[in-house]
Amino acid sequence: MFDQPVYTVTTSNFSIVSPINTTLFTFSLQPQTQNTIPGYISLARALNIVADIRVTWTDSAFLIEKLSNFSYRVATNISPLNYFSPYHRYLFTITATQLLPGRPSVSSAAIAQIDLDYCNANAPIFIYPSQTYSISEALSAGVAFGTVFATDADKDSITFSLTPASTQFTIDRFTGVLSLNQAFGTIPSSPISLTVTATDVPSLDCSLPCPSCAARSNSITIIIIVITANKQPPRFSDQPCNLNFSLREDSPPGTNITTLTAVDSDQGNSGQISFSFPSEQRQTRLLMDINALCTLRINLIEANEYAPVFTSTIWNQTIYSTTNSTVLHLVAYDLDAGTSGMINYYIVGSTQGYFVIESSTGIIRFDSRVTFFNVDRSLFPIRFTVFAQDRGSPPRTSSPNATVEIYLAANNTIPSVQWLNPSNGELNLIISEKYFENSSTKLISDSQNGFNGSILYRSNSQTAYLFYVSNTSPTTTLPFREITTTVNNAVFASGISVTSGLDAETQATYLLALRVISNPPLLGLATINLSDENDEIPQFSVRSLELNILATRAGTQFIGQFLALDRDLTSPNNRVQYRINNQLTDEITRNRFFLSADGTIVTNATFDRQNRSIYHIIITAFDGAPAWSTTTSNTEDLQLDINIVDNNNLPPGKYRN
16 A cells, blocks of 8 residues: 555656656555455465565656665656646556465555646757758848748747847848848858857746756858849840851751850859750740840752753754744753752854854854855754753753754745744743732733733644643643634634642742644743732741840840741832831830831830839731732731849749758
């Protein structure tokens, strides 16, 4: 049995911070005796029974130690004790069990109540043992850039301070918020180390016997990295921006076109420049820091990949007394485009001085001093070679060449078929590239060159001779064909019609072979040149751009040049002009940004991103003439979104270890 059922201990002789093994109280046990043992055990045996008592307790914060005989000591097993236990006390049970040989054990229990008083037992603990912050050198005074956090197991209030005191930085005494106390005059050495101390405020309830009512503190070191501010945008040099460059289409990868140079007066990473091409997609965002734009136009030059090819390598022609100065028209084609596809013709061998060739057309004519009647008939037939050479670099020459053989008819012989008007065999016509859309009959005529659409030829017999139109270049589609031939008094009439839409930007000139099926055949050529119509719209390389510019920069600020290309062939159809779309751009934006005739956007405003952080500008590109089917110009819009950013537009970064 316990010497008392409840043991109550106050802190008059100890505190919650007393060291481990501090004695709280003692108690005694009274074991069973010969007077209390069960009656069925003989007295002689009972006298020999030795008491075996086992003591247990229910709270490991304490320990119980046997002193002597049946006395025990209760002491602390932890330090400090938890003042915030329910009702500021520990309440646990002590059980004593006596074991009797051959009999059930007997037990008794007592209650221990340990009352606690407040004591400042714990120092504050920081949640993160070390912290690193990154701030901009342009951070404004008074701006917060981080917070330190600490807790106190005693639930005391905590105050924060910097050690030693700093004039550059400050910390809120109660919240731990770190702020810049004064703006940087110059870029400081980085990183900066500061010591933050957290100190608790003990409760007024702290009193004896608590040995520590003084404040407790703890400290950590924080690191502040000052990042160079992005004060200036990069700047391209004047050259080669806004210029045109040429590049051969067969240039190997890695061919140098030009060198772009840009400078940035910022220091550190903010002065590092990277170059990139805006995507050709319809939406493009350039939000990496501060941007600068440079516009280049690269024109591809056709490589001279192909040599000219004659449509036939054997050309025979008979000249008559009725033959005019044009004897024969040779035709070769070249699959290259541009200058490389243009052909010059040259005669190799003797023509007896009778014939010359027009280099640019391939037309063989009588020499200016020669007629049908003053040639030496004994020299005929005259055979010579013609080769074709393109105008590419380097030039390519036909292989095989063309062999020409010219015969002379008898004086009174006339051909079975001849053009009613020699010009019908050498047509040079100009029609609109929208002829198919605009003409109701599709029959080609050219009043400017005196051609009413009829191709006439005469026969000296009643035989019907058909007229055909064919393509001199087998690699292109021919959007033309002959119309049905009619005859009246041995005069045949036909013409050329347009069978599908034309596009001068794809092919501006067609060379057609005209052929009347006779013996020998009557041959001719028709050159059809397409006049340019305003059927192409100006096109920007991208339809939307999003850029960043600095809010605090003063003076004229170049935003960029935004160019559109019009594929029409002639001016004013392909002359691109620019304007700000007044309906889609608000008045404030129009008053702050200015667009010049060459597509350049500038501003001389100083911006406050707190009032407005983004501006939307709609730039309209329009060409210089009404579109072919309307009374207004062709247009395309570019949406330019300009974000106003501060030097310190990004939040500070914090790194924890």
